[in-house]
Amino acid sequence: MDGARTPSTGExxxxxxxxxxxxxRVKAEYDNYRKRVRRDRMAVREIAVANVLTALLPVVDAVDRAxxxxxxxxxxxxIADTLGARLGAxxxxxxGExxxxxxxxxHEAVVHHAAPGAERLVCAEILRPGYRIGDRLLRPAHVAVSGPP
Structure with missing residues (x-):
């Protein structure tokens, strides 16, 4: 005999x-890795979309003024309808209302009109709309406010 022992059933x-x-354990680590990669990809996409939309805001303003x-x-x-639809998508x-x-x-207050007797500041006029994507603020709205002096 060669001295090799056969492992027991318990072993x-x-x-x-x-x-x-x-x-x-390896499967759980791999599943966590896949989730992390998916989350990171979504974050990069959201940042890229936000950067592109921020860069296009002057175009939106120019179309709105026109x-x-x-x-x-x-x-x-x-042009205005197509741009609005694509950016909305x-x-x-x-x-800003x-x-x-x-x-x-x-909101960014650009002008303040005193209104004696007013209890709080309200947006009296929207000078330039603000924009957001989801919860992310891309640009505050420029407003004229009225309220307490």
Whole structure:
């Protein structure tokens, strides 16, 4: 005989449990890695979209000014509608409405009109809309506020 011993049934079962536990640990680590990579990819995508949208805000402003001050031709209307739809599909949201309470986190007061007797600041006029994508502020709204002196 060559002196090699045959492992007992109990020893084989113990080795099987150890290898199964090792395999389960490796699988859990791999699943966590996949989730982390997916989360990182989404974060990079969100940052890239936010950067592109921020760079396009002057174009949006120019189109808005043209629509406000020029006769609305079919071509200009088509450009404005298409731009708004495409940017909206990427998650761009305009905000800022007259009469809404002033929030320094998302509004930038450019003008202040004193209103004796007023209890709080409100947005009296939207000078330039603000934009956000989801919870991320891309640009605060420039507003004229009225409220306590």
């Amino acid at each position: 084989v079962e113990r080795l099987l449990r150890e290898r199964t536990a090792d395999l389960q 629509c406000a001050h020029e006769p609305l031709t079919p071509g200009l209307k088509d 990427l998650g761009l949201e305009a905000f 007259e009469g809404q309470p002033f929030d320094p986190a998302c």
